[in-house]
Amino acid sequence: MELQARIGQRIRRRREELGMTQQELAGRELTRGFISQLEKGIVMPSLKSLELIASRLYRPVAYFLEETPQETSPDGQAAALVDRALIRLVEQDAGAAQELVRRVADSAGGDLKRTGEDLAPRLEAVRGLLAMLGGDLQEGSRRVQQAIQALKAGGSSRALGLVLAALGCVLARAGRWDEAVVALDECDRLLAELEAEGGRPASFVRACRAVAYARTGRTAEARPVLEALWDQYGRQNCYIMPGEVLVALADCYRAAGEPARAGQALEQAQGLGRALRLRGIEALALERQAELLQSQGEGPRAVDVLSEAARRYRETGDREATGRLQVDLVRMLWEQGRTGEALEKAGQALEDPAVESARVQLLLLRGQILARLDRLDEARQDLELAVSASESAGMSRELAAACSELGRVLRAQGEHARASEFLARAVALYERAGTS
Numbered sequence: 001m002e003l004q005a006r007i008g009q010r011i012r013r014r015r016e017e018l019g020m021t022q023q024e025l026a027g028r029e030l031t032r033g034f035i036s037q038l039e040k041g042i043v044m045p046s047l048k049s050l051e052l053i054a055s056r057l058y059r060p061v062a063y064f065l066e067e068t069p070q071e072t073s074p075d076g077q078a079a080a081l082v083d084r085a086l087i088r089l090v091e092q093d094a095g096a097a098q099e100l101v102r103r104v105a106d107s108a109g110g111d112l113k114r115t116g117e118d119l120a121p122r123l124e125a126v127r128g129l130l131a132m133l134g135g136d137l138q139e140g141s142r143r144v145q146q147a148i149q150a151l152k153a154g155g156s157s158r159a160l161g162l163v164l165a166a167l168g169c170v171l172a173r174a175g176r177w178d179e180a181v182v183a184l185d186e187c188d189r190l191l192a193e194l195e196a197e198g199g200r201p202a203s204f205v206r207a208c209r210a211v212a213y214a215r216t217g218r219t220a221e222a223r224p225v226l227e228a229l230w231d232q233y234g235r236q237n238c239y240i241m242p243g244e245v246l247v248a249l250a251d252c253y254r255a256a257g258e259p260a261r262a263g264q265a266l267e268q269a270q271g272l273g274r275a276l277r278l279r280g281i282e283a284l285a286l287e288r289q290a291e292l293l294q295s296q297g298e299g300p301r302a303v304d305v306l307s308e309a310a311r312r313y314r315e316t317g318d319r320e321a322t323g324r325l326q327v328d329l330v331r332m333l334w335e336q337g338r339t340g341e342a343l344e345k346a347g348q349a350l351e352d353p354a355v356e357s358a359r360v361q362l363l364l365l366r367g368q369i370l371a372r373l374d375r376l377d378e379a380r381q382d383l384e385l386a387v388s389a390s391e392s393a394g395m396s397r398e399l400a401a402a403c404s405e406l407g408r409v410l411r412a413q414g415e416h417a418r419a420s421e422f423l424a425r426a427v428a429l430y431e432r433a434g435t436s
Contacts, residue, residue, distance in 0.1 A: 161190025
């Protein structure tokens with residue numbers, strides 16, 4: 001077979017084995033059209049291009065040149081698939097990662113724990129990350145941490161870096177921003193290696209870390225990275241977390257005292273959310289816009305925008321966010337002096353099964369409002385329910401607040417002994433939590 005055709009066939013076969021697209025193989029240095037022509041045997045790659053392609057396909061250059069190349073061992077093939085699964089998790093493609101894991105069983109030979117490829121802990125990390133994405137955060141996190149410890153004890157630095165990068169991106173997706181920052185900072189050295197290889201993974205890591213910085217208050221560090229990412233990717237194509245980047249940029253602008261730029265970024269994020277049918281991004285942008293309007297003294301508009309955000313969250317099926325925004329709406333109405341509307345909204349929310357996760361907070365808040373209105377019997381009823389519900393759910397912070405408020409109501413009703421019991425309990429809970 002002619003060398004040019006043989007190279008093209010082997011590139012295509014290996015790319016498909018790893019579940020890569022032509023664009024992913026091309027990265028920033030090459031083009032998808034060039035890869036397509038290569039695979040069809042139309043063009044001959046330069047040595048530099050072939051070296052780059054070979055590294056991304058986890059093969060030596062000789063594999064593409066020799067008539068009868070030495071095939072990679074089953075364990076080596078499995079290791080490459082696991083690495084691809086980790087990269088897919090960095091890119092937030094859990095379905096592709098799951099498919100690659102299924103293929104590992106077909107390509108790996110023998111006992112994985114005895115291979116020299118540190119394959120077992122990498123595979124365990126992928127399975128743990130998939131468990132986290134499936135909602136089992138505790139068990140998934142435990143499995144990933146065990147894998148990380150094993151890799152630190154005897155694995156390659158690249159394997160460890162890939163696991164940490166994937167973990168950071170998964171944690172960011174789950175909204176666990178502080179933990180995401182720790183993982184993504186730890187894989188910092190890998191970032192330079194991924195950037196040298198080109199393609200999307202490095203950009204996803206940079207985007208996740210910058211968004212996590214913004215969400216944890218490190219806006220001065222996040223801003224230049226986010227602006228560079230938006231200039232590089234957001235204006236050209238929308239695959240590197242465009243909505244999250246814009247919302248995080250808005251947080252940076254707001255922290256820097258630039259509300260106009262923050263508002264503009266949020267409007268762009270809403271537009272992207274609508275265009276790409278990403279209801280979660282649209283809802284988050286609306287939520288941030290409501291906060292911005294409230295800080296600018298535009299209370300009525302803030303209520304309308306926050307109500308729209310709650311509707312969008314409901315459409316996504318995110319009950320926790322829906323409940324959280326219902327609490328924010330009640331509080332916002334109350335702070336604006338719209339007490340009747342606040343109580344009506346709280347009553348409606350408490351009857352809504354979609355916001356069950358916020359039941360304790362809603363009972364506590366409505367009890368506080370009623371107490372301020374001297375409607376003590378009604379307040380007491382809500383606060384007693386809040387104490388019982390928070391105690392059953394193990395919500396110590398809410399329990400302390402409910403006990404404190406109930407104690408004040410009981411004291412106002414002349415039940416000083418019971419009031420002292422609940423106030424003492426609140427003090428003990430606050431002291432245990434290290435708060436005043």
